[in-house]
Amino acid sequence: MVQYAALRLPSALLVLVLASVVIFGILRLTPGNPAVVLAGPDANPATITSIEHDLGLDQPLPVQYLRWVQGLVTGNLGHSYVLGAPIATLIARGAGNTLELTVGAMILALLLGLTLGILGATTRNRLAQFLLMVVNTVTFAVPTFISGVVLVLVFAVTIHLLPPGGQLSLLKDPSLGIQFLILPALCLALPVSAVVARFLQTSMRQVLQEDYIRAAVAKGLKRHLILLRHALPNALPPVITVLGIQVGQLLGGAVIVEAIFAWPGLGQLILHAVLSRDYLLVQDLLMLGVLVFIVLRTAAEILQAGLDPRIRLMG
């Protein structure tokens, strides 16, 4: 596992550095001078020059890039002119909410996915198999912006069980906060749970064919013990890899889910930043998103290598 990590980490780091160059380039590629956009239509040249100086736009490009990366590493992310606040503060405020949403979604996705996956691998009932397949196809295919609207329509508008949107921190008021969290987290969890169920079902079916399972059955172990203690751990490695990728996709999904449920997280922040042309904020948020995605994906790959010693580096 350590050896695999040593081989895998440099290439993840390289991708990260290249991605940061691309993201930095976004600010350069956009038509128009950001300082002119920020200063507004009637600004005098002196104001523009001073904003240019503040943003460091009067420096050569490599210097600007290195200063930006230095800021990212030291946590000095700059100032959002549009929102009038330090970017670090804005991100810290949204990150807590997005984290709450994604962790909630992850827990629901695992609960749903593992349950449906085990059911799918073990049931012999044709009707149950068919129903599980239909549920899986639909939850896998239907985009979050549709399932979200359906959830609001059913649970908020029709039966008035849960609020249709908004957010309250779980830390402040757990019992009320969770009511706001359930629908968005479920919406974000559905596609992930379908992928988890699909991969677990396939790998569990294979594991159940193994000799040690037959041995466990033969010595009279209880059914749930065989499934949970013997089969499940051995069926997990492919699920963990796909989970690493899916957690990254949760970040993308969070943008849409936050828009449906008016959840004040990083997704809302980046959309606001794009629409108000707050480029420095866009740049920092994109970098954060890519960083989290690559870290999770690499961690999942290394973890999988640790769980399954048969995995060797190919090519």
Place this chain on the structure above:
Amino acid sequence: MAQAGAVDIVRVPDRLAFTRNRYLRALQTPRGLLGLGLVGTIVLLGILAPLLTPYSPTFQIRLQELLPPSGTHPLGTDELGRDLLSRVLNGIRVDLIVAVVAVPAAAILGCLAGLLGAAGPGWWDTTIQRAFDVILAFPAIILGIAVAAILSPGERAIVVTILLANVPIFGRLSRDALISQREREYVVAARLIGVSPVRVLFRHIFPNVVDPLIVQLALSMSLAVFLEGGMSFVGIGIQVPQPSLGNLLNEGLPYLATNVNYAVGPMLTLTALVVGLNLIADALNAGVLRR
């Protein structure tokens, strides 16, 4: 299995089947037919949109705002008095364009990149693979946000996002397939007897590697519809007043409690489209790849 009788048993379904084409046969399963039916219906509705409704999607009828469904307006009207059926049907057209134009374009570009990587000098391959790594470091919607930030929101941003998201997928698939085939005996043999490299590529290798690409085409179309819907839904895609399924759904959101009909049209259409495309991909996957 090597007996003559066994061969005949295998052949019977062939003769009974409507066609010998393996793709069409894979689609003649319950899943495939359902998928084709769903996608076909939506495509027809989109193409025939001007014939199916007399109203322009952007024409505002005074004092006819937020009407419930009726004979003249089967889906009702929106808050500006526009016919919702007409907006939904015309909204489909954007998705048809992105799915039918952008995805095949991405497939061709991706395969070209894969070919360059597999056939060119080693440093080409490394460069192209690293570029793909960087693009794949962005989750699809985040990629859309980055593109919308550069190009400003709109149809162009959606098309570019779909190209960027799909080129690496097709590039990887085609490169890996080419590399796995190029040392095979039939390829070496064809080269030895003097078949030109271009002919080897298209007549000999291509038929052996095309199946995963076809399955991916269906999956990528579903991804394209998702990206159009998602980007337009959050405001960085198709901009109002031009209708698209994504922005219609977003506009209907505040009226869920009072005018459900507003959101139902785009919801059903989008669901039919993505579920249908996924079913087609599933059917092809089961019928062509896993044999």
